[in-house]
Amino acid sequence: DADVTQTPRNRITKTGKRIMLECSQTKGHDRMYWYRQDPGLGLRLIYYSFDVKDINKGEISDGYSVSRQAQAKFSLSLESAIPNQTALYFCATSDLDRSNYNEQFFGPGTRLTVL
Amino acid sequence: QKEVEQDPGPLSVPEGAIVSLNCTYSNSAFQYFMWYRQYSRKGPELLMYTYSSGNKEDGRFTAQVDKSSKYISLFIRDSQPSDSATYLCAMSFTGNQFYFGTGTSLTVIP
Numbered sequence: 623d624a625d626v627t628q629t630p631r632n633r634i635t636k637t638g639k640r641i642m643l644e645c646s647q648t649k650g651h652d653r654m655y656w657y658r659q660d661p662g663l664g665l666r667l668i669y670y671s672f673d674v675k676d677i678n679k680g681e682i683s684d685g686y687s688v689s690r691q692a693q694a695k696f697s698l699s700l701e702s703a704i705p706n707q708t709a710l711y712f713c714a715t716s717d718l719d720r721s722n723y724n725e726q727f728f729g730p731g732t733r734l735t736v737l
Numbered sequence: 738q739k740e741v742e743q744d745p746g747p748l749s750v751p752e753g754a755i756v757s758l759n760c761t762y763s764n765s766a767f768q769y770f771m772w773y774r775q776y777s778r779k780g781p782e783l784l785m786y787t788y789s790s791g792n793k794e795d796g797r798f799t800a801q802v803d804k805s806s807k808y809i810s811l812f813i814r815d816s817q818p819s820d821s822a823t824y825l826c827a828m829s830f831t832g833n834q835f836y837f838g839t840g841t842s843l844t845v846i847p
Contacts, residue, residue, distance in 0.1 A: 626780075662745070665781070665825065665837035672833075680834065712780050724769075724832040728780030 625649045626729035628713050634735045641700040643732050645713030653716045654696040655726065656680075656688060658709040665712065671696055703736040710734075740764055743826055743838030752847050756813040760826035760838045763807065767836075769829040770802050772811045774822045775840065781825055785811070816845045 626647045635641055645654065656668040657680075667680030669688040677688060685707060689697045700707055710733050714726040743760045750756055758772075769788055773781035787793045790804040799812040809828075813820055826838040 662839055664741075664743070664839040665827075665835075667834060670834070681836075714780075718832075724829075725783055725786070726835065728782065730780050731778075 626713060626715055626727055628711075628729040628732050630732060631730065632733045634737065635703055636737050637704055639703050639736075641703050641734065643698045643711055643713075643734070645696045645698070645729060647694050647713075647715045647727075647729075649715050649717075649727060650693075651715040651717040651727075652693065653724070654690065655714040655716070656686075656696065656698045657712045657714065658682070658707075659712060659731075660709050668698065700734075700736075703734075705736045708734060708736045740836045741826060741828055741838045744841055745839050747842040747844065749844045749846060750816055752816060752818060752845055754816050754845075756811075756816050756820070756843060756845075758811040758813075758824050758826075758841050758843070760809050760828075761807055762809075762828055762836075764828075764830075765804070765807065766830050767828040769832050769835075770800070770809050771827040771829075771835070772798075772800055773825040773827060773837075775825060776822045784824075818845045818847050821845050 629644045655670040657665045659665045671690045687699045713729040716724045716726040771786040772784045775781040785800045790802045793800045797814045801810045821844045823840040823842050825840045827835045829835045
């Protein structure tokens with residue numbers, strides 16, 4: 623079974639709808655992240671969480687919110703979806719290794735289309 | 738100006754060739770430098786990371802960091818069709834938040 627899972631894998635929705643993307647991990651990591659990937663723009667950080675009570679904005683948080691329901695679960699919400707939020711969304715987890723490096727492990731992605 | 742610049746390619750090489758992938762950056766405070774590989778319809782996976790400057794080798798892959806020029810490279814020796822993927826560079830100040838390049842699409846032709 624995959625260590626980092628994302629649901630749904632694909633979603634088509636309409637402008638103005640509320641959407642929730644979910645991420646679960648079995649790696650036991652404390653840190654979790656949400657990114658979006660757009661052609662020509664690469665991966666950009668939306669939100670990140672270092673533990674259940676810690677939520678931080680990333681580079682492009684406007685229009686998004688998150689919830690860290692448990693160590694293993696981190697959800698991303700679009701309260702009122704708009705077409706320019708059409709993108710590939712990735713969840714990632716990490717934990718510090720012995721050299722203090724923060725290796726990130728990515729989920730398989732959710733392809734979201736907003737019409 | 739983006740923090741991290743990467744030529745998107747696409748890059749196409751014959752099997753067995755040496756591949757050179759590069760990124761430039763603008764912020765001299767970056768300390769961690771990473772290369773990720775992303776296959777189609779998959780999430781990125783870490784190939785190599787380097788702290789500060791210098792070279793690091795892992796099998797057919799070599800990562801180089803030149804902080805004076807704000808330039809990092811990934812070399813792939815004896816390239817294989819299975820190396821066909823998009824390669825993303827990434828950088829971090831503290832090892833917590835990461836700034837990614839746009840990715841270079843590589844195809845290795847048998």
